Amino acid sequence: MSFLGSVAGTLLAFNDPLVPTSGQGTFWMPESASTQAPFVDHVFDFITVLSYFFQIVITIVLVWFAIRYRKRKGQVNFEDDGPVHNTALELTWTLVPLFLVVGIFYVGMAGFLDLRRAPSSAYEVSVTAQKWSWSFDHPEYGVNQAGVVTVPVGRPVEFLMTSADVLHSCFVPAFRVKQDIIPGRYSRLWFEATKPGVYQLYCTEYCGTDHSKMLALVEVLPEDQFQETMGKLATEYMDLPEQDLPTYALDRLYNRCSSCHSLDGSTAVGPSFKGLWDRTANGETVFKDGRRLSDMIGPGKEFPEPEDYIRDSILVPQSHIVQNYAGAMPSFQGQLKERQVLALVLMMKYLDRMVDDQGNRIESPDLNELDPGMGEVEASAPEIGDENEFDAVATAGKGG
């Protein structure tokens, strides 16, 4: 698929998931898509060619000696007229490798220092790594992205990264960059993408259960499309009518939940989202301390409405741990806007209209009429939050 196709897909309808561009790499290296990559590749190739040379010479000598000087049948004793010592030869094979490695060291060091220092004009993205998802904030546009980060081509981009829990590491093979992410401090990583496309981003510092699912994509767009996308992302959930919020949540937000919460009913680190709304609305959920959700929902109780429980689980997940689960969920307080929380609640409610029993997406889900039988959407939405109020908070936050 050409990058234009994937770009168009992103812009027109967000239910087409992004896939990494299948670029052409070499035998050793993956596709090269940053300004730093060619240099790294040259150093790599130089050392590799040197290694081939020494490996081949040593192997040939080894095999040649092994055959030429093999023990013949019936040989009972051994003449030993070979040298046992040769200072000139030994100094040669000490000093020649010494000069070679000094050279390699110097070249590698020079490139490394370049890798570390970002140009001051770099476009900054704040990255929060958290078990086991990535969150990307664009302070310039007030946009938050999850699972995918959109950056412009041909402009230096700097990630200012921190972790909410344990060590992580941000690795984009196509850019040849990697940097550990440490809780409680910031680390930086920069690159300048040279080709539009979609590139895989990995977590490369072991971080527990779903370490290998802690993936994200870097979407590199030409400048004008980048601006356009940022503009759209900045406002899209604000302007969406309520019936579009469930698909918005599934497309845009669910990939931060997906490593722990399945859609097909299979058990992972956390409970599956399949049937979660029914279990909640009927109060069937049982917690670690033995309490049942049905005893906690209702007027005057802890959760006036079932929606309040869902909201609570997203923002303060450690307050109620469901039975048989470890309680590994981090808090999303401050990372989601109120309307995004509402979108997630609605996504849970109407999940069975959007995905089938196997957890696969239904092509064009019917969400025009939100379930009249339940009749709670209209009633509960104001309780979750008066939108104007939250918009005001969000705006104030941005202004500050």
Place this chain on the structure above:
Amino acid sequence: MLLRPQEKVADMTTLEAGTHERPKLVEDNYLTHTTGLKSWLLTVDHKRIGLMYLVSVLGAFFMGGVFALLVRTQLLTPEGTIMGQDQYNQAFTLHGAIMVFLVIIPSVPASLGNFILPIMLGAKDVAFPRLNLFSYYLWIIGALFFVMAMFTGGLDTGWTFYTPYSTDTNSAMGGVIPALTGAFILGFASIFTGMNFLVTIHRLRPPGMTWFRMPLFPWSIYATSVIQVLATPVLGITLALLVVERAFGIGIFNPALGGDPVLYQHFFWFYSHPAVYIMILPAMGVISELISVHSHRHIFGYSFIAWSSIAIAVFSFLVWGHHMFTSGQSGLVSVIFSAITFSVAIPSAVKIFNWLATMYKGTISWNTPMLYGMGFLFIFTIGGLTGLHLGTLATDVHLHDTYFVVAHFHYVMMGSALLAFIGGIHHWWPKMTGKMYNENAGRFAWFLVFVGFNVTFLSQFMLGSQGMPRRYATYPEDAGFQIYHMISTYGSYVMGLGFVVTAIYLVASLFSGRKAPANPWGGRSLEWQCASPPPWDNFAEQPVVGDCYDFTVLEWSEKEQGYVWRSDIPHPDGSPAAESEGSH
């Protein structure tokens, strides 16, 4: 008395036995000198302790190997074949922890070293025999703690125990404290063995064996012991701090408690990088013996090899930061560590060239130990050269924490250190057990192991440079990783089969193997001058020390099926060589 043939010892025993009217002829050696379970469990004999270490270490190797095959099988498909995420994380953690702490670190020094080193020095035992037994039981206790870790919630931190993951009780599984305790105790086993060998080498060398007349194996053990004694305490302290943080919530490494996780990495690698040389240096010592004895050639550049061991031991303390180029340590620090790292490449390269030169104009036996020796030269060269990619700052940023690193350290730790250990087992098997194994089966198994190893790990270099991160239970389908994973997994099965064959013919040799002569290969160091298996006290009288790499004084004896002193050269102890043969 040099090269005392087997029968002579047996004769003496028969005489003795006759006076006590013992019905059956029992050859007196360290295996039969005393009997009963207690005589083994409470023995202070270095040979028996060495043998017990060998059996225990091989048992742990089997376990670690099973975990390795589970890991490889899981990775056959992108979504994983047999395990969930948590099981996979436990499998690779236990594979790493067992192989590092229970297998490779004690492999050569504690088993082969314990057995061979005192005999090589013409001594009756190590300097502190009781400490030696104590260190073995520390190993057993440490191993039991690892087993306990598996049954108290499991262990999923990776063998590196990186904080804050390992100390956060919400993150890592419950087996962290038992595993840390186990590693702590194993550290003491390692320290005591090192101290014991240091004193043994200093104090128990026979008259005439100056430092530079020692075989190279003791040299490498000496360098290793220095590292063990100096570096292991740092690991002990670090692991104790981890336990304190996890158990009592005292903030040392966890930023949530005001600690510094990068500090942990410095502490950890301050031990664990030298530990890499604890693993490879003894293996290099084994290779020096294997190559010279089976090439029947004086070792080339003895003093360069000896000094390079010492140089590696010294440099090994100054390079730990190369594990942390992407950790966020300062750029200047990374540059300095990169520079020192390259300096370690030199003594390693020197050794390779010297071993090759030893083969020049030699008389090379193509038997199993020599095949392991030559395989080592090939594999260690790959391991060393790919270290250049990782020591270079610019390329390490891309390769760090990918399969390139996995392949690199398996080439050094498994392909070099462990296969040298296996080669050493073959080399000294006749000495330890008194039996010859089936040479053709040995060559066949070596071939399987060698080919299987290279198929398994060569493919992982491409996997890593293409961007596959390590410690992943699943991987993206569209990144082109699967084909390499499949090749790697099939290679690991071939290698596993090779080890099974090895186990079969070695065990079979105990029951049906030909009786081993005192000197089956034509070695000159002192262990080949005592009977196979050695008598209880190793030597009845102080052996005479000669040039341990001058093989021209030996000749093959059909009668002994082994090598004896040449009949046309007088014995260094004054008695004509022919005497021993003439006595029959």
